[in-house]
Amino acid sequence: MRKVALALAVVLLLSGCTGEGTTAGPAEPSGASPTPTVITAPPPVWRLATLPELRGPSNVLWDVASVDATHAWAVGREAYSPEKPDDTGVPLVLEWDGTRWDRAALPQIGWYGGFELVAADSPANVWVVGNKAAPTPEDQEAHVFHFDGTAWREVSLPRRVNEDYSLITGLTVGNGQTWLVGNHQSDVVIEQWDGTGWRAHQSPAECRSGGTSFGGMPNFCTFTAIKAFGPNDVWAAGNGAWKGFKGPLLFHWNGSGWRTVQVGINEQETSFNALGGRSSAELWAVGDHGLAVRGAAGSFDVLRDAPGGLLPDVATDPAGRPWLIENTTAPSTGLAAFSAGAWVGQPAPQPPDAIGMSLHGITGTPGSSLMFAAGHAALPTEPRYVRAVLLEYVLGPGTESRA
Numbered sequence: 001m002r003k004v005a006l007a008l009a010v011v012l013l014l015s016g017c018t019g020e021g022t023t024a025g026p027a028e029p030s031g032a033s034p035t036p037t038v039i040t041a042p043p044p045v046w047r048l049a050t051l052p053e054l055r056g057p058s059n060v061l062w063d064v065a066s067v068d069a070t071h072a073w074a075v076g077r078e079a080y081s082p083e084k085p086d087d088t089g090v091p092l093v094l095e096w097d098g099t100r101w102d103r104a105a106l107p108q109i110g111w112y113g114g115f116e117l118v119a120a121d122s123p124a125n126v127w128v129v130g131n132k133a134a135p136t137p138e139d140q141e142a143h144v145f146h147f148d149g150t151a152w153r154e155v156s157l158p159r160r161v162n163e164d165y166s167l168i169t170g171l172t173v174g175n176g177q178t179w180l181v182g183n184h185q186s187d188v189v190i191e192q193w194d195g196t197g198w199r200a201h202q203s204p205a206e207c208r209s210g211g212t213s214f215g216g217m218p219n220f221c222t223f224t225a226i227k228a229f230g231p232n233d234v235w236a237a238g239n240g241a242w243k244g245f246k247g248p249l250l251f252h253w254n255g256s257g258w259r260t261v262q263v264g265i266n267e268q269e270t271s272f273n274a275l276g277g278r279s280s281a282e283l284w285a286v287g288d289h290g291l292a293v294r295g296a297a298g299s300f301d302v303l304r305d306a307p308g309g310l311l312p313d314v315a316t317d318p319a320g321r322p323w324l325i326e327n328t329t330a331p332s333t334g335l336a337a338f339s340a341g342a343w344v345g346q347p348a349p350q351p352p353d354a355i356g357m358s359l360h361g362i363t364g365t366p367g368s369s370l371m372f373a374a375g376h377a378a379l380p381t382e383p384r385y386v387r388a389v390l391l392e393y394v395l396g397p398g399t400e401s402r403a
Contacts, residue, residue, distance in 0.1 A: 042395050043395075044369050044393050044394055044395050045393070045394065045395075046335065046346060046347070046348060046349060046373075046391050046392070046393050047349060047391065047392055047394060048349050048350075048351065048389065048390075048391060048392075049101060049372075049389075049390040049391065049392045050100070050101065051094065051101050051388060051389075051390060052094070052101060052102055052103055054078045054092070054387075054388055055078045055079035055090075056078075056079070056385065056387075057080070057081055057082075057381075057385045058080045058081065058082060058089075058385045058386045058387070059076065059077065059078035059079070059080060059092065059376075059386070059387060059388045060076045060077055060078075060080070060114070060375070060376040060386055060388050061074045061075065061076035061092075061094070061360070061361075061374035061375060061376065061388045061389070061390060062075060062076050062077075062114070062115065062116040062117070062360045062361060062374065063075050063076075063115075063116060063117050063118045063360065063361035063374060064118065064361045064362070064363050064372045064373065064374040064390070065118045065119050065120045065126070065363050066096070066120075066363045066364070066365040066366075066370065066371075066372060067120050067121060067122055067123060067365075067366065068123075068365060068366060068367065068368065069098055069365060069367070069368045069370055070096070070097055070098030071095075071096065071097075071098075071120075071123040072095070072096035072363070072365070072372060073093060073094065073095050073096070073104070073118050073120065073126055073128075073147075074093070074094045074096075074101070074118070074361075074372065074374045074390055075091070075092065075093050075094075075114075075115035075116065075117070075118045075128050075130070075374075076091075076092045076114055076115060076116075076374070076388055077089045077090065077091060077092055077113065077114025077115070078090060078092045078114075078388070080114070082383050082384065082385065083383060085133060086112065086133045086134060086135055087112050087133070088112060088133075089112050089113060089114055089133060090109065090112065090113075090114070091106065091109055091113060091114050091115045091128075091130050092114065092115065092388075093106060093115065093118075093128060093152075094390075096372075101390065104147070104152065105151075105152070106145075106152050107151075107152055107153065107154070111132040111133075111141075111143070112132065112133045113130055113131050113132045113133040113140075113143075114130050114131070114133075115128045115129065115130035115145075116129060116130055116131065117129040117130075117168065117170070117171040118171070118361075119171045119172050119173040119178075120147075120173055121173045121174050121175065121176070122149075123149055124147075124148055124149030124150075125146075125147075125148070125149075125173060125176070125178075126146070126147040126173075127144065127145070127146050127147075127171060127173050127178055128144070128145045128147075128171075129142060129143070129144050129145075129168045129171050129180065130142070130143050130145075131143070131167075131168075137167055138185075140167065142157055142166045142167065142168045142182070143157075144156075144157055144168075144180070155193075157180075157191070157198065158191070158198050158200065166182055166183075166184045166189050167182045167183045167184070167189075168180050168181070168182040168189070169181060169182045169183070169222075169223065169224045169225070170182065170223060170224060170225040170226040170236065170237075171226065172226045172227050172228045172234070173228070174227075174228040174229060174230075175228065175229075175230055175231065177192070177193075177228045177230075177231055177234070178192070178193035179191065179192050179193075179226050179228055179234060180193075180198075180226075181223035181224075181225070181226045181236050182223065183222060183223070186218075186220065187203075188203035188207055188208075188221055188222070188223050189223070190202075190203060190223065190236075190258065201253075201258060202257075202258070203221055203223070203251075203258060204221065204251060204257075204258045204259050204260045206219065206221070206240065206242050206245075206260050207219065207220065207221030207240060207260070209242065211242055211243055212243065213241035213242045213243060213245075213246060214241055214246050217241065219240075219241065219242040219243075220240060220241055221238060221239070221240035221249065221251075221260070222238040222239055222240070222271060223236045223237070223238045223251065224237055224238040224239075224271060224272060224273055224274075225237045225238070225272065225273065225274045225275045225285075226275065227275040227276070227277065227283075229277075229279050229280055231255065232253070232254055232255030233252075233253070233254070233280055234252070234253035235250055235251065235252055235253075235275055235280065235283060236250070236251040236252075236253075236258075236275075237249070237250055237251070237272035237273075237274070237275050237285050238251070238271055238272060239270065239271035239272065240260065245262070245266055246266065246267055246268065246269065247262075247265045247266050247267065247268045247269075247270060248263065248265055248268070248270050248271050248272045248285075248287055248291060248293075249261065249262065249263075249272070250262075250263060250272070250283075250285060250295070250300075263285070263293045263295070263300040263302065264300055264302055265291075265293075265302060270287055270288070270289070270291050271287050271288075272285045272286065272287045272291065272293075273286060273287050273288065273311060273312055273313070274286050274287075274311070274312060274313045274314045274324075275314070276313075276314040276315045276316050276322055277295075277316055277320075277322075278316055278320055280295070280296075281296050281297060282296065282316065282320050283295035283296065284314050284316065284322045285314075286306065286311040286313075286314045286324050287311060288309070288310050288311055289308055289309075289310075290304070290305075290306045290307065290308040290311075291306065291311070292306035292311070292314075292324070292343075303338070303343075305342065305343060306324070306336075306343055307324070307326035307334070307336050307343060307345070308326075309326040309327055309328045310326065310327040310328070310329075311324050311325060311326055311327075312325055312327065312359070312360050312361070313325050313359075313360065313361050313362045314362070315362045315363050315364045315371070316364050317337075317364045317369065317371060318364065318365075318366065318367060318368065318369065321337055321338060321339060322337065322338045323335060323336070323337045323362055323364070323371065324336055324343075324362070325359045325360070325361075325362055325373065325375075327358045327359065330356055331356040331357060331358045331378055332356055332357065332358075333348050333350075333357050333358050333359045333375065334346065334347060334348055335347075335348050335359075335362075335373065348373070348391060349391065350377055350389070351377050351387065351389065353379065353380070354377035354378060354379060354387070354389075355378050355379070355380050356377070356378040357375060357376070357377045357378065357389060358375050358376060358378075359373045359374065359375035359389075359391070360374060360375045360376075361373065361374045361375075362374075369393065369394075369395070370392070370393065370394060371392070371393035372390060372391065372392055372393070373390070373391040373393075374388075374389070374390050374391075375388075375389050375390075375391075376388055376389060377389045
């Protein structure tokens, strides 16, 4: 996963068979075996999920994670007022039990703000990251919470230079591994949870060599997303610049150190926002304005026909097919899946009273066709309020056909 909004002010602004019932054929000859009735699997469709009543005037969902057909979590912020962005709004976690979405029981939280990231690898290992509201991203304070299957508790982040501030932009949980990435002022933050505390990692040498990049700017890297496939196989995404290079980057952890991985794009001021895939052999990375890369066995293909809007997240279904979100500034949103060598757009249903919608996070469900996408709908109010939305990718109406 992906991508954390830097300021909540942003909020303001295949076709399958649809078979019909068939007409009965001629009567079976006397004594013949009856023709079996075959239930045809209907194509999945995106639909609006039913959510519990959330507190206004505004509420939003930023991310969603699923581990099986009966366990998923969506995170965001409710009771938020656009007129008072720094002292309204409380963190929100919704949980899916296979039938309905409901609020999770959180401990008392003494700060205004919300959760922006969620990741899990089992119903008893769920992590969320959020930020205390502040006038600027530089003034935010990151908070991390963990759910062990019974209760939520806060897990303190390390203090840095006598400050609590760290802008966490990526979170992953897999095979018992929990990783956070982000930025602390101009430094890259890479933290690994070892079961009892956080272990800090150094960024690759190119990111901290102290040289100059284009225009005399210092060398830099940003980490915006992270995905763990195993203890010694973790990928991060973002961008970087140093002498002779400027563009989107991947970063790989092999168990002993992090290294930069170029994907064949240079001299571009672009960055990856999100990572997806089931393994390193099926790695996907996306960024805004049509930036999409497929990786396998150490090689990378740049896909030139990806949707050209804002691409905040990507996820794969059980077949390994990637889905991405495309937002525009209208605001409007759509979904696209990569199938048969091309991106195929899918409309994203929005509430009937909404005048626009944006999605922020998307997830697949292991072993199931079920998918979720989280975001918000813009309402026709002044000032502009928003309402949390959650989309479900589920089987459509059933059909029957006769063999």
